[in-house]
Amino acid sequence: MNKKKIQDLKYSTVQFERALLAIDRTTAERIISEFKNDPDRMQIISELVTNALENIGNAWEEGKVALSQVYMSGIICEELIDKLFSSFGNKQINNPVIAIAVFEDFHVLGKRIIYSTLRAGGFNIIDLGNGLSAETLVKEVKEKSIKILLLSVLMLPSALRIKQLNKLLTGIDVKVIVGGAPFRFDDRLWIEVGADATGKDPSETLKIVTKLVGEIK
Amino acid sequence: MSSMERVITTLSHKEPDRVPLFLFVTMHGAKELGISIEEYFSNADNVVEGQLRMQKKYNNDCIYAFFYAALEIEAFGGTVNFLEDGPPNAGLPFIRNFDEIPNLQPPKVKDSKPLHKVLTAIQKLKEYVKEEVPIIGVVMSPFSIPIMQLGFDKYYDLMFFHEDLFDRLMKVNEEFCVDWANAQLEAGATAICYYDPVSSPTIIPRNKYLSTGFKTAKRTIARIKGPTATHFASGNSLQIIDDVSQTGTAIVSASTFEDIVLIKKACRDKLTVLGNLNGIEMRRWTSEIANQNVRNLIMNAAPGGGFILSDNHGEIPFQVPEEVLLTISEAVHIHGRYPIEL
CATH class of the missing domain: 3.40.50.280 (Cobalamin-binding domain)
Structure with a gap:
């Protein structure tokens, strides 16, 4: 990823995280969809989602966000990933069982x-x-x-x-x-x-x- | 001072003779009597005997008339699963579908056999302890009992996306909660512990609390005809201390993850702090660690009164050995004498 893309990703992660914490599915989907035509879309979207969830998880551990926000964020991300990745025709990681x-x-x-x-x-x-x-x-x-x-x-x-x-x-x-x-x-x-x-x-x-x-x- | 005088003094934010100790022992009564947890809670007389023995053994400053949380689910017609070594759990949620909520009715306390066991126990305990030792009754808050009625995930769904049904459920639960709390007070309970873990900032954000659990607590506590303590069952409380103080409650719990100094400062002259020993870790404490933890807690939270020492969950796990509980009690009696030596 080039420097600009990394900066864009950082900005989008913050926005995406805010949308998740506010349980705003529509905005979360809009943010993530901005990358759907990017050649590195799989890597970018995965990073964006995991970084946002990591930040939210850490914030819960520090008592800064509530369990309801952790729960809802996970559900929204799961839905978005399923929807987007299936539209890309990509399969998920072929991991051990x-x-x-x-x-x-x-x-x-x-x-x-x-x-x-x-x-x-x-x-x-x-x-x-x-x-x-x-x-x-x-x-x-x-x-x-x-x-x-x-x-x-x-x-x-x-x-x-x-x-x-x-x-x-x-x-x-x-x-x-x-x-x-x-x-x-x-x-x-x-x-x-x-x-x-x-x-x-x-x-x-x-x-x-x-x-x-x-x-x- | 009697336990009652000690507790009343600390509630008025003055220093009593020593720090009051609320050891929330429930299932340990079964160990005292050498019977299973299921048998223990099947009869009010067992709980009376268990609580009286434990109050003496640990020099406890309260009688804890709590059987188990799922008892209220039994009153609603739900099921309970008994364990050999832990608190009885509610069975599968009895509200399977949100469509059932509009027709749900609050159970009548007078018609409920499980609840009557508790009322009988309180009446008998009161005959023994009179006004010497406070008897703590317990209710699940109308806002938190839906975890057992619906399951946690469905309850989040209801709370965030089905406002009308949520309001309807609160109405049913509030009626029951007020009725149940007042029946315990009438039977002889001195105060009611209002268990409200879902209101904790650990579980929902403060803005959601203000539009839900806070309003429910304010309405409910106003109708309970006696003093209340709000307990978040290990959940954090610091962020909402000011809000909690406006619900009309007298005591608030502190989580073991929170800085007790900050909690005490936030509660000054408004609320008495209850907490915050780690009950889960307590299982493997040595005498030295138990003594040190009690001493540290007292030094940080006891000066000035407004503090009751307890665990942070409101129930000591069955696995915590008697020796640890005895050490905690001894430590409170040694280090908890006012004025506190810092």
């Missing part, structure tokens, strides 16, 4: 936020559902050859039982990334339960997944 689930409990919001952020970041993700037991997850990992398993929990007991799940996954080639309130309030809990990583917010999770995908490839 990545799956996401709510472990044991039924609090779906965290999973939904991560799912939409990763989809907006260009990854294909299998949504395994909610309230899954350790046994079901092990079966899914084996059957679907899952290489990255993202687990979302809200309740502390569910978070603690990920330890048992990880024992059952011993010897299987899969990376487990955990997230949810218990892991935010106790920054050592992910190590205690034997996870490979934790994402404090959607942007951190996106970075972790991007890095792991690079390593696996």
Whole structure:
């Protein structure tokens, strides 16, 4: 990208971020569509979306924006990416098998936020559902050859039982990334339960997944 | 001073004999009685016995008449899933479709068996503690209970894009909440803890709060015939402290992620601060860490009164060992004597 394009992208990212925080789908789509005829459109749009989501995720972590804004931003970006990329005739990243689930409990919001952020970041993700037991997850990992398993929990007991799940996954080639309130309030809990990583917010999770995908490839 | 005198003094922004301690222990009562959480909450007498034992054991300055949040969902006809080692969870949301909202009616407290267990427990607890120890009743705010009624994602959808249905749901929930809070006060509760996590800036931006949760809280709290504490269940509160003080509440919770000094400053002479030990981390605290955390918190928040020490969520996890709770209590009794030694 040349210097002017980089400057344009920076400006558009700020505008796009503002539109997302205001839940203004129309403006968000207009901004992103300005790049649809650019020869580097895939790279530019991906960068714009992931940068904006990263900034919003960081702002939430710092207490500057609310969860509703993180959630809505992810949903809007996912919709826009799906719409634009399918109109370009492009497929998403052909990544190793990545799956996401709510472990044991039924609090779906965290999973939904991560799912939409990763989809907006260009990854294909299998949504395994909610309230899954350790046994079901092990079966899914084996059957679907899952290489990255993202687990979302809200309740502390569910978070603690990920330890048992990880024992059952011993010897299987899969990376487990955990997230949810218990892991935010106790920054050592992910190590205690034997996870490979934790994402404090959607942007951190996106970075972790991007890095792991690079390593696996 | 009795616990009641201690709490009333701090609420008037004066220094009592020591910092009041509100250890929000619920499920630990089942451990005390050696029974399952499900069995414990099935009978008011269990909760009475559990709360009385824990109040003595931890020198707690309150009786916490809270069973579990999903109890209110049972009153609406929803289901509850009991766990062996955690708070009972609401089952799948009972409002499956927004079309059901116009016909939704507030449950009658007098007709609800689950709610009656709580009222019976409060009545019996009051006979024991009289005016010596405050009894804290609990309601889910009309603005926050929809997370369990609808699910979080659908509730965001309702709140942001379906204003009429949102208003209708608030009306139903407000009627129930006021009725439920006043029934607990009538049964003997001293004050009501108004759980309102969705109003926290962690969950919605302040401008949205001002047009939704704030108005709901103002209307609801005005009709509750007793003092209230507004609790954001681990959520941040600093950005909206001034707004919260206008809802008529007396106490506000602080998140463990927030600077307690800033919260205390923002609340000065307007609100009493409740908080903000990290309940999740508490599970693995050593005695030394527990003692240090309590001491730091007291030094930063206790001078001048207007402060009650508690966890930041409003419920101590089942996994927190008794030894940690005893250490926290001891530390409050040692470091919390006024005047605070800085």
